[in-house]
Amino acid sequence: PRKIIIDTDPGQDDAVAILLALASPEELDVLGVTVVAGNVPLPLTQKNARIVCELAGKPDTKVFSGCNAPIARKLVTAEHVHGKTGLDGPVMPDPTMPLQDQHAVDFIIDTLRAETAGTVTLCPLGPLTNIATAFQRAPDIIVKVQEIVLMGGAYFQVGNITPAAEFNIYVDPEAAKITFASGVPIVVMPLDVTHKALTNRARVEAFRNLGNEAGRMVAEWTDFFERFDKEKYGSEGAPLHDPCVIAYLLKPDLFSGRHVNVEIETTSELTLGMTVADWWGVTDRTPNAMFMGDVDAEGFFALLTERIARL
Ligand code: BDR
Numbered sequence: 612p613r614k615i616i617i618d619t620d621p622g623q624d625d626a627v628a629i630l631l632a633l634a635s636p637e638e639l640d641v642l643g644v645t646v647v648a649g650n651v652p653l654p655l656t657q658k659n660a661r662i663v664c665e666l667a668g669k670p671d672t673k674v675f676s677g678c679n680a681p682i683a684r685k686l687v688t689a690e691h692v693h694g695k696t697g698l699d700g701p702v703m704p705d706p707t708m709p710l711q712d713q714h715a716v717d718f719i720i721d722t723l724r725a726e727t728a729g730t731v732t733l734c735p736l737g738p739l740t741n742i743a744t745a746f747q748r749a750p751d752i753i754v755k756v757q758e759i760v761l762m763g764g765a766y767f768q769v770g771n772i773t774p775a776a777e778f779n780i781y782v783d784p785e786a787a788k789i790t791f792a793s794g795v796p797i798v799v800m801p802l803d804v805t806h807k808a809l810t811n812r813a814r815v816e817a818f819r820n821l822g823n824e825a826g827r828m829v830a831e832w833t834d835f836f837e838r839f840d841k842e843k844y845g846s847e848g849a850p851l852h853d854p855c856v857i858a859y860l861l862k863p864d865l866f867s868g869r870h871v872n873v874e875i876e877t878t879s880e881l882t883l884g885m886t887v888a889d890w891w892g893v894t895d896r897t898p899n900a901m902f903m904g905d906v907d908a909e910g911f912f913a914l915l916t917e918r919i920a921r922l
C-alpha cells in the first residue's frame with residue numbers, strides 16, 4: 612500500500628476523508644494523522660481526529676497535534692460551516708485513544724527522513740501550516756516527498772471565505788506559498804472540483820442505509836453540513852471537499868485537470884489567499900501543480916459508499 616500522512620483540521624468533510632482512507636488498507640497505509648488548527652481551534656481538531664479514528668475502528672492510528680496558528684497571521688476559523696465543535700451533527704462520545712506526544716511537524720520531518728525517498732505522500736486537508744513549517748525547518752525532507760495531494764484553492768469557482776479565496780489557502784497563505792514553491796509534485800483539488808462532488812438525498816440515504824455506525828455518522832454530518840451550502844449557494848447538497856483527495860489516491864481516473872502554474876497571493880488585501888492558476892497558459896511560468904477541474908461525481912459517491920460500508 613501507498614504510505615500517506617493525512618494533515619487535517621476536522622471538519623465533517625475531513626472526517627469523511629479520514630474514514631475513506633482508514634477503510635482502504637489495501638491501497639493506503641496511513642502512517643499518521645497530523646492535526647492543524649483551521650475549521651476550529653487545535654484542541655478541537657485533535658480531539659475530532661481521534662473521534663473519527665475510533666469510529667473507523669482504528670484506535671491504533673497515530674494522531675499528532677501540530678501548529679495552533681498560521682505562520683504569520685491570526686487564525687481564522689469556520690464555525691459558521693462546521694458548527695461550534697467542528698464536527699456538529701450527531702452527538703459523539705469523547706475519544707479514549709491517545710494523542711501522540713510528538714509534535715506533528717517533528718513527526719512529518721522524522722518520518723520523511725526515515726522512509727525511502729519518494730515513498731511518502733502528504734495529504735493536506737486544511738491550512739498548510741504543518742507542511743510548510745516542516746519544509747522550512749528541514750528543507751532536506753522536501754526531495755523525499757513522493758507527492759502532495761491537497762484540498763485547497765479555486766479558479767473558476769472562486770472563493771468561499773472571501774470572494775477571491777478558498778478557506779484552506781486563505782487561512783495560511785504564507786504556508787501555501789512555501790508549499791507551492793517547494794518543487795514537490797502537487798495535485799490540487801480546488802472548489803471547482805469539490806463543488807461538483809455534491810451530496811443529494813439519494814447519496815446521503817445510501818450512507819444512512821449501510822447499516823453501520825460509520826454510514827449513519829456520515830449521513831448525519833452531511834445533514835448538518837448541507838444546511839450551509841443549501842442556504843448559501845442554493846445547491847441541492849454539500850460539497851464533500853476533502854474526500855476528493857483520498858478518492859484521487861484510490862481512483863485517479865475519477866478526476867481530470869491541467870498541469871499548470873499556481874501562485875499564491877499573499878499581499879493584496881482584496882485577493883489574499885487566491886490561487887492564481889495559469890489555466891490558459893498565458894504566462895511562461897513553470898507549471899508546478901496538477902490543478903483538477905472535473906470529477907465523475909457518480910463514481911466518486913459509489914467509491915465512497917462502497918468503502919464506508921466496510922467500516
Ligand atoms: C475546505 O475548508 C474547510 O472548511 C473544509 O474542511 C475544506 O477542507 C473547503 O474550503
Ligand code: CA
Binds near residue numbers: 619625
Ligand atoms: Ca478541511
